Structure formats: C-alpha cells, structure tokens
Amino acid sequence: MDRLNEAMANGGASATLDDVARVAGVSRATASRAINGGNRVSPAAQSAVDDAVRRLGYSPNPAARSLVRRRTDSVAVVVPEPDERVFSDPFFARTLRGVTEVLSARDLQLVLLLARPGQEEARMLRYLRNRHVDGALVVSHHRSDLAGQLADLALPSVFVGRPWGSSDRVSYVDTDNVAGGQDATRVLVERGCRRIGTIAGPEDMTAGLDRLEGWRRALAEAGLAADAVEHGDFTEDSGERAAAALLARHPDLDGLVVASDLMAAGALRHLKAQGVAVPDQLAIVGYDDLGVAERTEPGLTTVAHPVREMAAQATRLLLDQVDGGTAGTPMRVVFPPTIVRRGSA
Amino acid sequence: MDRLNEAMANGGASATLDDVARVAGVSRATASRAINGGNRVSPAAQSAVDDAVRRLGYSPNPAARSLVRRRTDSVAVVVPEPDERVFSDPFFARTLRGVTEVLSARDLQLVLLLARPGQEEARMLRYLRNRHVDGALVVSHHRSDLAGQLADLALPSVFVGRPWGSSDRVSYVDTDNVAGGQDATRVLVERGCRRIGTIAGPEDMTAGLDRLEGWRRALAEAGLAADAVEHGDFTEDSGERAAAALLARHPDLDGLVVASDLMAAGALRHLKAQGVAVPDQLAIVGYDDLGVAERTEPGLTTVAHPVREMAAQATRLLLDQVDGGTAGTPMRVVFPPTIVRRGSA
DNA sequence: TTGAAAGCGATACCAG
DNA sequence: CTGGTATCGCTTTCAA
Secondary structure (H helix, E strand, C coil): CHHHHHHHHCCCCCCCHHHHHHHHCCCHHHHHHHHCCCCCCCHHHHHHHHHHHHHHCCCCCHHHHHHHHCCCCEEEEEECCCCHHHHHCHHHHHHHHHHHHHHHHCCCEEEEEECCCCHHHHHHHHHHHCCCCCEEEECCCCCCCHHHHHHHHCCCEEEECCCCCCCCCCEEEEECHHHHHHHHHHHHHHHCCCCEEEEECCCCCHHHHHHHHHHHHHHHHHCCCCCCEEECCCCHHHHHHHHHHHHHHCCCCCEEEECCHHHHHHHHHHHHHHCCCCCCCCEEEEEECCCHHHHCCCCCEEEECCHHHHHHHHHHHHHHHHHHCCCCCCCEEEECCEEECCCCC | CHHHHHHHHCCCCCCCHHHHHHHHCCCHHHHHHHHCCCCCCCHHHHHHHHHHHHHHCCCCCHHHHHHHHCCCCEEEEEECCCCHHHHHCHHHHHHHHHHHHHHHHCCCEEEEEECCCCHHHHHHHHHHHCCCCCEEEECCCCCCCHHHHHHHHCCCEEEECCCCCCCCCCEEEEECHHHHHHHHHHHHHHHCCCCEEEEECCCCCHHHHHHHHHHHHHHHHHCCCCCCEEECCCCHHHHHHHHHHHHHHCCCCCEEEECCHHHHHHHHHHHHHHCCCCCCCCEEEEEECCCHHHCCCCCCEEEECCHHHHHHHHHHHHHHHHHHCCCCCCCEEEECCEEECCCCC
C-alpha cells in the first residue's frame, strides 16, 4: 500500500494499472479493458475502474503501451531545411495548422523534426527508422533523395509537395505548380504585357522549377521571349535583389511573374524605390496568397493554393497508411491553383 | 530463423536484441552491454555484436528501452500560443536554434508541442503528465498558471522568459527587461528627447510589462511625463497601428521606445508615410536585435538580448534537472541586455 | 464478463 | 567478462 499512497500523493504520476486494478477490486485485464473503451466490461466494473482512475490520477505509461501495441500515437513532421527562416514563411505556419487540425481530431501528437542537411539528417533518419513515430510527413524539402530513403524504411510517409528523386515511390500532395505558373503568366499576357520576366524559386525545389516551367510554357504559347529569369530563395530580401538584377539586365520589362508573394513584396519594394509604377509600367503577379499579398501596396494579384487543405489531406493520407498498416501504394493528390486578382496586375 | 531472415530483408526494422545476440553468438545481456557503450565486454564479443548489428541493421526499440530506463531521450518545447504567427517572430526561430544546439550535442530529440489555450492545452498537459518526454521547455507564454501546473507535475521544466503566476516554483531564464526598457529610454533622454512615448508589448506577457516598467522608471528618474503608452502584440502591423494611435493623441512626441523591433519597423512605416523624419523629428529605440533592426531604414538603435544563449542556457538547466532526477529547486539565470546603436536614435 | 498468464523488447542486478 | 533472470507497465489471447 506504500506505492499506492505515494501514487495518490504526487498527482498519479506513478500509479500503475496494477494499482488501479487493486483499488477497483478487479483484475488488471478488466481494468485495461475498462480504460480502453470499455468493451465487455460490466457497468459495475467499469465504474469501479473509472473511480479508481480518478482517485489515483492514473494515466497509462506510453512506453509500455506502445511496446505492446506497436503504435506510438505520434507522427513526425520532418522539416529538412538548412535555414531557420522556414519559420518566417507563412507557407510553413499554414501547413502546420492544417496538419494539427487533423492530428488533434485523432488525438495524435505532432513531433516536429528539424533537420538541417548534414549530421542532423542522419539523426532524423535514425529516429524514424527506430519507429519513434507511426509515420512521417515531410514538408519543405530541397533536392535530396529523402523520398527514396523513406520508401526504403517502409515507414508510412507522405510528402507535402512533390519530392525530388524517387517521387514515384512515395505518396505526396501537391498543387499543380506548372498550371499555376502558366495561369499567372497568362494574366500578364492578356493584360497586354509583351516583355515578361520572372523571379523564380530556388533551383533545388520542385515547386520553384514547376512554376518556372509554367511561365515558359505560357510565353511559348504566346510567342514571347522567355529569357528574363532570376532565382530567389522565397524570402523577401531575395526578391528585392532579384528584381534589381532583373531590371538592370532587362530595363524593358513590362510584366513580372514572381514565384512567391514574399519575393514579390521584395520586388515591390525595389520598384517603389526606383519609382516604377505598378501595375502601369510593370505589372506583377505573385504566388501563394497567404496573407502578405493583401498587405502590399498595391495588393498583389497572385496564385492561390489551398495550403491548409493540402496539409490536412496529406495528413489524412498518412493516417490511412498508418491505420492500414501499409507503407506502400504511392498515392498522390494534386490541387488546382486559382488566380486572385488585386491591384498589381 | 524465419524472423531473422525477415529482419535482414527489410532493413532491420524488426530485428530484436535477441536476434543480434543469436547471430553474434552471445547472450542478450552481453549484446545489450556491447550496444550501450560496451562496458565490460571482451573485444571479441564486442566486434561480434557490432557485426551482427550491422548485418541485421538492428536498431533498438525505443519503447522497450524507455520502459525500463524510464527515459525517453526527448524533451518537449511547449509553445502555448494562440496564434500561428509565433513562427514569423524571429525571436522564436532563434530560440529554437539555441535549444536545438544543446539537444543535438546530447543526441536528444526535440518534440514541439503547439498548444493553443483551450482543449489543446489539456492534451498538452496530459502528454507531459504521461511522461512522453523527459522534460519541458516552455517558450513564449501568456498569462496563465502553466508554471504552477508544471510544478505540480513534478516534471523537469524550465521557462524561457519569466512566467506568470508561480514564477517562484519553476526554473527560468530571462533577460532583465526592466533594465532594457530603462536603457532604451535613457538613450532618448540623453539625446535630448523630452516627450517620450512607448509602444509596449502585450499586457499579458511579462516581457511586455517589464520593458514598460523600465520605460516608466527612466522617465521618472529624468522627471519626464510617462503618459504616452500604446500596446501592441509584437507584430509589425500592430506596431504600425499603435504608432498611428499614439501620434494622433500626442503629436508632440519626440522620442519613442518600442518593445520589439518588428513593431518598431511597423512604426517606422507609419512615420515614413506621414513624412516624419527619423531620428530628427522623432527618435526611436527598438528591442530584440534579431536581424530586422539592421534592415530597416534608418537602422534601428535597439536593445539586444542574447536570445540564442538564453535558450541554450535554459536547455542546459533542464538537462541538469533531468540528469539529477530533480524536478525542483527553482533556478534562474538573468542575462543583461545591451544597447546597439544604429541610425534611429 | 472476467482473470490468469503469456508476451512486447529492452536493461540491469547478481552470481559465476 | 558473461549469462540467467527478474523486471518495466500494459495489452491480449484463452479458458472458465
């Protein structure tokens, strides 16, 4: 009765199922059943157990539980980013929100794995291999064969955004970035722009490349030149620099497709400083529509994609894998982007 | 030999210590020792085990391990923020970086717990109570008695920033925000400002209140009026709004102490729009120095605090508690802030 | 419906 | 040094 008293004293941190069973006057097996949904337990036993649990402040030891259930009830969100700036990207915050929504509903815990490429990557992979989590969601990733490595692990996993490399071996959710880039460019073409440049995303991210490809296609289809390209890294500062470089090389630009609103905001800053009128002298279309597009001056015409929904969908796909005990059958869901018109084009 | 082959086939995801022992031709006990640092194992046994581990791609089951070790080798970073915007605050990113540094060195896993006040808070508390982690680091927190609740849990925990309520019952690391507010204000006083207002932080965060208190003290000591106060929520937009409100009410202000650089950047935006010259008509001092201060125009004179070091220190304190098996003995470490001079004051 | 008992996969004490 | 064995705390047959 010593341990029991101790258990009752400190908020139940150490009460075990055995204690509960003893206090409730039932067997451990019955106590366990009562606690887990109460299938096949008499009302009497159920309430005795409920009572004991309350009195003892009992809560199950997750290690013991997952040892036998082979489940951790937690999933990892892997962020293989070299830079802490991911956080300042609204895309990331929104994604996390979408994931959390779905996870909360199922009472699963989110474990965030920040892993800068390098030794942290190895640690992260080990963590996943050890099955510390039931599955992994990979978020903003650069060129690498993480997809292949995860597929090898046979751990349920879903990418948010089409991965590099072995994209055929894993599930992912994405938006049609090619279509998005194309639509953005068409807005400018239809508006009468004849000299359309682009500030593209990083060359090591599929989203960046796809949007660029869309821009190329739209220009080809309009019979316009596609030679004014500058790459940024999705940050505002890089957008400002890219705009400066681009205009220095091509002073005759009258349209600009920018692969993210943050970069577009940077470009806008440069243009304002240079006294270039937007959209009259130079029209701009951004990408994302995650809040910053409505706060710039003028507001950004941009390509919206349902980031939160994508993340939620990815999470659901992951949970399906987890539930089904299947780590395979690559699924993919691709969302269409939509144009949102504001003042910049 | 069936399970064994299976284990070898799928990357070792399911090889157990037993398999390793069998393949190495030693007992489970010896295998375990060899794997954990190799104390008291003969070179022969050691290499046999190493070999088996490699061949089988064995990696220990964390649930089983933590069941007996009573250790999870992971610590939680709790973020009790209602808003996803925490992420866009450089303070948070920097903090995370400091935590990660220390954790990585010890090979501990960071588990990020996002918990909006409400039902998620309960889930978070349950997670901690269940000892899913060895300890908790609480980051940006608003008014609440989380400190008291954690103290009750008897779980090793450290706050980054002095907590509300039962701050005497938990360990925390903080900067001297009162001194910081005071120093910031003195910069303006010494510069000749006679009418100094402030854009303070939220009224439900100790950092906000302390900085405000510092501002009050400095004004009292200079014999100046301390009546021009407006509160923001540490975001750029709130800073812009607050500046507008403040100047509308007190058009004669010649100095402004702002509780965060982000808000100061917002204020700067408003001033530029209004054609107010900084620092000549109105001098400004910010707070944080986490990067944005050097990117504004003019650069912000600001109060710097060693955010990364604070986070690292907090993490070390936490690990001491974890190692010592002590969840008590509230420790505190307070870092001094320093003034960084740029163009705004 | 209930309980006895067999694991789950490791660690650690204790003889040898 | 090594190996047998008792746990760790919980879930899940399997009989009763």
